[in-house]
Amino acid sequence: MSGQTSTLISNIGELMTQDAEHRVLKDAAVVIEGERISWIGPASEAPSADEHVDAEGRAVLPGxxxxxxxxxxxxxxxxxxxxxxxxxxxxxxxxxxxxxxxxxxxxxxxxxxxxxxxxxxxxxxxxxxxxxxxxxxxxxxxxxxxxxxxxxxxxxxxxxxxxxxxxxxxxxxxxxxxxxxxxxxxxxxxxxxxxxxxxxxxxxxxxxxxxxxxxxxxxxxxxxxxxxxxxxxxxxxxxxxxxxxxxxxxxxxxxxxxxxxxxxxxxxxxxxxxxxxxxxxxxxxxxxxxxxxxxxxxxxxxxxxxxxxxxxxxxxxxxxxxxxxxxxxxxxxxxxxxxxxxxxxxxxxxLGRESGNDVDGERAVGSIAVGHRADLHMLKAPSATHLAYRPGIPLTFAVWRAGVREV
Ligand SMILES: N=CN[C@@H](CCC(=O)O)C(=O)O
Ligand SMILES: [Zn+2]
Missing domain, CATH: 3.20.20.140 (Metal-dependent hydrolases)
Incomplete structure (x- = not known):
């Protein structure tokens, strides 16, 4: 890992990546390093990091x-x-x-x-x-x-x-x-x-x-x-x-x-x-x-x-x-x-900021993948379905924008 502070978000009930493969992972984890995502995968295989956030089963989406x-x-x-x-x-x-x-x-x-x-x-x-x-x-x-x-x-x-x-x-x-x-x-x-x-x-x-x-x-x-x-x-x-x-x-x-x-x-x-x-x-x-x-x-x-x-x-x-x-x-x-x-x-x-045409993902926002900007939205809910299932309920629990926790 580089000299930048890293944060492991583990115990994610549903990780809706919106990446190229449209992956939705259960029991997942994400590592943020500086302003980028450096790792995603099963929570059981997550590497250690400087800081740790337990999602307690909540869903995480791209911001x-x-x-x-x-x-x-x-x-x-x-x-x-x-x-x-x-x-x-x-x-x-x-x-x-x-x-x-x-x-x-x-x-x-x-x-x-x-x-x-x-x-x-x-x-x-x-x-x-x-x-x-x-x-x-x-x-x-x-x-x-x-x-x-x-x-x-x-x-x-x-x-x-x-x-x-x-x-x-x-x-x-x-x-x-x-x-x-x-x-x-x-x-x-x-x-x-x-x-x-x-x-x-x-x-x-x-x-x-x-x-x-x-x-x-x-x-x-x-x-x-x-x-x-x-x-x-x-x-x-x-x-x-x-x-x-x-x-x-x-x-x-x-x-x-x-x-x-x-x-x-x-x-x-x-x-x-x-x-x-x-x-x-x-x-x-x-x-x-x-x-x-x-x-x-x-x-x-x-x-x-x-x-x-x-x-x-x-x-x-x-x-x-x-x-x-x-x-x-x-x-x-x-x-x-x-x-x-x-x-x-x-x-x-x-906005021309998806990752498809940008091999290293440097400029990418709007999806969760290694190298993309760490823009994450954690819901007060176990899945994104709750956005429609519970209309009008404020479901934002945490927000990271370019790796910085804003909410
Ligand atoms: N439709 C044009 N512009 C804005 C509305 C502007 C306004 O009414 O102030 C829109 O996107 O809806
Ligand atoms: Zn407009």
Missing amino acids: WVDSHSHLIFAGDRTAEFEARMAGQRYSAGGIAVTTGATRAASDEELTRLAAGRVAEAVSQGTTYLESKTGYGLDLENEARSARIAAATVDEVTYLGAHLVPAGADAEEYTDLVCGPMLDAVRPYVSWADVFCERGAFTEDQSRRVLTACRDAGLGLRVHGNQLGEGPGVQLAVEFGAASVDHVNYLSAADIEALAGTWGGWDASTGTGTRGTVATCLPACDLSTRQPLAPGRALIDAGVQLALAANCNPGTSYTSSIAFCVTTAVLQMHLSVHEAVRAATYGGALA
């Missing part, structure tokens, strides 16, 4: 990988939520309310709020998070949002193309998003996204944004098919986006197109050419009273799925991935293993 959130904001949209619960439809226009509050907040306030949301997520088992910009909507505030996000979360996505701000011309604003605003955020971000939807950005504007961001070297993601059928999914496929998110309204052709992107992928080994992940956001679907995304049909068609919380003030003010997993099992007809996989490995895949 949740939340691949879709909007954490850089100030303000509150309770009134909009109440109106929606009274029958009003969600529309993209509500974003402007948050933009006003976000622009008015100081750097310190935005940082404090974002860090608080990250802490809330980690306390519930999330160990790897993405956040988007998208409530600044001018050059200065998008750059500021990107800078704060880069200091707060693991992966940052540029979403200048979230809404055309009040008073702006849509074509001129799209030029700004594709030009000077992109240059300003570029040092802080590795992904770009566009809200391709009625009331937000048209197909043509979305295509311009995706082209400029791809040319700037950013990985791509798309908010698509959230409020109705539309071009989002097909655009994501055309541009080879890492994920298309929401996917509530899909035609048979959309599902077929997404499945086609996974033709060069070997799902049993997690190797080959990555396609476009379909990211389902069930908490958002419930909070906006949209139909749940057809996760079952997507998996059956061969599409790789992610589940994410989409924490934001408008459509999904929660960071609870457990709630998403519960809903995916109870309402979307995923098995517990599929739902947990989508919320761990699937999120990592959507």
Whole structure:
């Protein structure tokens, strides 16, 4: 063993690895060394370590990988939520309310709020998070949002193309998003996204944004098919986006197109050419009273799925991935293993951080295997099934993030 502190977690009732072989081990143990996993196997064969944690039969999963959130904001949209619960439809226009509050907040306030949301997520088992910009909507505030996000979360996505701000011309604003605003955020971000939807950005504007961001070297993601059928999914496929998110309204052709992107992928080994992940956001679907995304049909068609919380003030003010997993099992007809996989490995895949194409696993999150980041979630339960069997019960018992015990 190296000079780093090692921790043996033994007596694990169920170790759901979500590794390449989809292994679920009983009576297992894990050794963490520094920030990585150095050993997994039967508890009876575990090596000794500097520290020892007795899991007392509890289940251990990879930490949740939340691949879709909007954490850089100030303000509150309770009134909009109440109106929606009274029958009003969600529309993209509500974003402007948050933009006003976000622009008015100081750097310190935005940082404090974002860090608080990250802490809330980690306390519930999330160990790897993405956040988007998208409530600044001018050059200065998008750059500021990107800078704060880069200091707060693991992966940052540029979403200048979230809404055309009040008073702006849509074509001129799209030029700004594709030009000077992109240059300003570029040092802080590795992904770009566009809200391709009625009331937000048209197909043509979305295509311009995706082209400029791809040319700037950013990985791509798309908010698509959230409020109705539309071009989002097909655009994501055309541009080879890492994920298309929401996917509530899909035609048979959309599902077929997404499945086609996974033709060069070997799902049993997690190797080959990555396609476009379909990211389902069930908490958002419930909070906006949209139909749940057809996760079952997507998996059956061969599409790789992610589940994410989409924490934001408008459509999904929660960071609870457990709630998403519960809903995916109870309402979307995923098995517990599929739902947990989508919320761990699937999120990592959507962020290019799964291990398949990375032989030594150095960058890998979202699965438990030797060499991967030690992101572990121990449940107050003997199996992951309890996430669905005991809906609403806070089941997080312990969390390690990059080898550090956080809960
Ligand atoms: N759909 C677009 N963006 C966010 C909601 C933004 C808002 O309403 O503030 C989402 O992912 O749901
Ligand atoms: Zn979103």
